[in-house]
Amino acid sequence: MKKTILFVLLLFSITNLFSQQNFILHLKNTTNNEPIQSATITVKNSGFGTVSNDEGTFQIVASSNSDILISHLEFKTTTISLDKIDSKTNTILLEPNTIELEDIIVTKEPINELLYKAVETSKSRFNKPIVLNTYYREFVKVNDKYTRFTDGLVDYHMIKSKADLIVNQSRAARLISEDDQTLDVASGLDVRSATTKQYTFSALEKILFDGKKYEDYDFELKSRVEKSGNEVYIINFKPKEELKKYLYKGTVVFNPENYLITDVEINSDQSKLEYSKTINILIVKAAMLDLKVKSTYKVTNGGNYLLAFSSRRGKIKIWNKRKYNDVIEFKSDLVVTDFKKEDFVYNKKDVYNERSLYERGNKYSDKFWKKNNSMVLTDEEAEIIKKLELESKSVN
CATH class of the missing domain: 2.60.40.1120 (Carboxypeptidase-like, regulatory domain)
Structure with a gap:
């Protein structure tokens, strides 16, 4: 039997x-x-x-x-x-x-306080310890030319306020030839903080709640009933028109019953671009031209609240009198393909401590990017990767 x-x-x-x-x-x-x-x-x-x-x-x-x-x-x-x-x-x-289906809500409680409550509630509700199985990738562009690419399967062991990374597979490539004079620089993003920043809502914290910066913004609260019948609250914020500052605009969506955030989208307000501050970095000056952050969160059938996806985009200009006058763009996408509630034992020696996944190079056993619900490349990106694969075969 x-x-x-x-x-x-x-x-x-x-x-x-x-x-x-x-x-x-x-x-x-x-x-x-x-x-x-x-x-x-x-x-x-x-x-x-x-x-x-x-x-x-x-x-x-x-x-x-x-x-x-x-x-x-x-x-x-x-x-x-x-x-x-x-x-x-x-x-x-x-x-x-449609906008017509959204109702504007007037509340006695300031909207920025409602948003702060949603942020604090969501931070405390995230399941930890938890292992997030992810597909992570990065591109770097200099003067509108792709220069670096990397992607990989990365496990984020979320423990209290930090995450330990275990990289299972990865690939990386320099997308310009050795004799190309295009500046070859690392991404301005840190793979180690790709989940922790989303779990702490650090962008919202810095933009709105660090030193009462929310006073620089106008807020609007709307309500919308989804097709499923569930109600969501939508908070839109944008800079006050009279301010001469480099500021941001954004949207946060949360469930009004439990105050759990489902969507965050933040973009530089391009109408304030002229007020972007110039800073000195070693031998060059730099100015932020654009910043975009997008994150989505979900509650699973088992009641687990976790990150689903995050995207980060940055665009800066660097220059000096002698050599540099370049626009650098960097972007990363992280997709949580699965998760495990148990904090599985792993060797601390295997924890990845480099700022960029690019440093790990090509270490993979199969075409992981075609499996595991990895994010599909666009046609332009696919052509770049196709070229990389052909070059790899010719070397081998």
Whole structure:
């Protein structure tokens, strides 16, 4: 009898394993057929998830009868079964959230205090210890030319106020030739803080709550009822028009019942660009030209509250009288593909302590970027990677 049960369980596991498929799908706007980027996709009743790229494309590994939940700040949350998607187009259409459906709320409590409450509540609610299995990638551009690329499978062991990184696989490449005079610099981002900054809402803290900076901003609170019937609160903030400062604008979405934040989006206000401060860094001067931060969070069926996706973009100009006059862009994307509540034992010697994943170089055993719900490259990015793979084969 025991042997029969074990056989059935083994057969079920094998069947389930082979029923998993890698779906590559596209998200588009119903009104104008434009691609939808940065939408969060989750396989229901699991921890698996991914995000759509700048062309609205995403890949997800799941069984064909799985339901996926698609959410985006500007579109109605949609649930669809993978076997219901048109296999000819592999396209899912999302309906925009119209402004007319949002109600402005007037409260006695200042909106900045409501936002602070949401931030503090969310910070205290995150599950820790927890292991976030992620796909992480970075690009660096100098004067509009790609110069560096790196990506990898990184486990973030979230422990209290810090995270230990275990890098399972990675690849990295310098995208300019040795005789190219383009400046080759590291990203301004730190892979080690890619989750901790999102778990502490550090961008919101620095922009709004450090030294009562919220006094530089106008706030607006709106309410919207989602397609599911759930109500969400939306806080928009923007600089006061009369201020001559380099400031930001942004949106924060949270659940009014439990005050858990689901979306954060912050952008430099380009109308205030002329007030960007010049700072001295060693032998050069530098000025911030643009900064974009976007994060999404989710509550799983098991009640776990965790990061789902984060994107960071930066653009700075550096110059001096003799040599430099360059615009440097850097961007990173992190997708939480799965998670484990247990804080598994790992060797402290294996913890990755470099600022950039680029330093680890090429250490991979398979094409991990085509698996594990990794973020799909855009056509332009894919051409860059294709070139890298051809160069790698010629070297080997």
